[in-house]
Amino acid sequence: MDDANAPADAAALRFIEAVEVWIPSPDGDKLILASADYGRLTAFGDASRNVSFARGEGLPGRAWAEARPVLINPLAGSGFVRIEAAAEAGLTCALAVPFFAGQALKGVAVLLCAEDEARSGAVEIWAEDKAAPGVLALSDGYYGAAKAFEAVSRAARFARGKGLPGGAWAAQAAMLLRDLGGSFRFVRAEAAGEAGLTTGLGIPLELPGGETLALALLSAKSAPIAGRFEIWDAAGGSGKDGRDMILVDGVCDRRGPLWGQPRRAAPWQGPIGRVAATGAPVAVGGPEAAGLPAGWASCVALPIHRKGRLAQVAAWYF
Numbered sequence: 001m002d003d004a005n006a007p008a009d010a011a012a013l014r015f016i017e018a019v020e021v022w023i024p025s026p027d028g029d030k031l032i033l034a035s036a037d038y039g040r041l042t043a044f045g046d047a048s049r050n051v052s053f054a055r056g057e058g059l060p061g062r063a064w065a066e067a068r069p070v071l072i073n074p075l076a077g078s079g080f081v082r083i084e085a086a087a088e089a090g091l092t093c094a095l096a097v098p099f100f101a102g103q104a105l106k107g108v109a110v111l112l113c114a115e116d117e118a119r120s121g122a123v124e125i126w127a128e129d130k131a132a133p134g135v136l137a138l139s140d141g142y143y144g145a146a147k148a149f150e151a152v153s154r155a156a157r158f159a160r161g162k163g164l165p166g167g168a169w170a171a172q173a174a175m176l177l178r179d180l181g182g183s184f185r186f187v188r189a190e191a192a193g194e195a196g197l198t199t200g201l202g203i204p205l206e207l208p209g210g211e212t213l214a215l216a217l218l219s220a221k222s223a224p225i226a227g228r229f230e231i232w233d234a235a236g237g238s239g240k241d242g243r244d245m246i247l248v249d250g251v252c253d254r255r256g257p258l259w260g261q262p263r264r265a266a267p268w269q270g271p272i273g274r275v276a277a278t279g280a281p282v283a284v285g286g287p288e289a290a291g292l293p294a295g296w297a298s299c300v301a302l303p304i305h306r307k308g309r310l311a312q313v314a315a316w317y318f
Contacts, residue, residue: 013223015223016225017089017090018044020048020110020112021036022060022110029054030052031054032052035284036048037284037299037318043089053081058081072093094113095123095142096109097110099281100208109302115145119223121146121197122144123215123225124138124141132157135160136159136160137157138153148191163188164202164214167202168214173312174202176229197220198220199229201316203302206308221253226316227253228316231315232312233248241267242278242310245276245313270292271300272301281303286298298317
């Protein structure tokens with residue numbers, strides 16, 4: 001068996017320990033759990049499955065009400081609704097990212113992290129600097145043990161089209177960068193190399209008021225966000241359940257063919273097809289991971305809407 005088909009190591013250190021997706025209930029009055037990858041955090045998952053959030057309530061409800069990402073770090077003392085279960089699971093930080101199609105909320109993805117000296121990486125939100133139009137500044141971010149890289153990032157600014165955040169923001173499209181420490185396209189390359197960061201995924205976030213933010217996920221080998229990243233484009237034409245998606249880019253840290261799976265996903269076909277059909281984020285792990293490409297135990301797939309219409313899906317696997 002080659003590495004491309006090796007079983008996923010559920011005990012491997014992860015920068016993002018769990019991902020939840022909360023979607024509006026049928027009556028639209030609250031957010032309910034639609035899918036999740038809790039990895040090893042089964043007790044935290046059990047404590048979350050019967051929870052719901054009204055608009056403005058809890059972290060998912062805040063992201064819904066404020067119509068923008070909300071990061072809580074640290075969770076302790078923050079009023080996080082499930083704080084006892086989070087503390088028992090060792091979780092220290094959470095980022096809630098709402099996904100809108102025009103004015104309609106499709107879902108809120110919550111990324112949950114734990115901190116120790118072995119975990120370096122980054123989840124970042126970049127927004128246009130009100131004092132310098134056309135320039136992105138860091139709105140908020142979480143870096144684990146990568147404190148020196150965090151200091152560089154908090155002082156950084158990106159003109160439209162520059163760096164990973166500026167590139168995704170300008171193109172209104174997902175962007176993948178490899179070998180961050182040696183990439184001339186990654187502005188913070190030297191600091192990234194020192195922090196052990198290897199792969200970056202940039203995602204534009206279209207908000208209801210017309211503002212667009214950039215979400216950046218930076219992965220390190222010591223505690224990766226993912227072992228595989230993918231970008232899918234919406235194919236031409238559409239049906240009542242959305243459009244087919246075409247795999248257009250990806251990077252994998254295992255030997256073997258990256259393109260060893262079908263490069264087209266129809267609506268409702270796997271996690272990518274579920275996003276295509278619903279326009280909402282999807283997270284799968286545990287029993288739901290049976291249909292993933294060989295060797296992967298979980299998948300997170302995020303929609304990228306452009307002018308209210310699904311244009312791309314960005315996905316990662318662990």
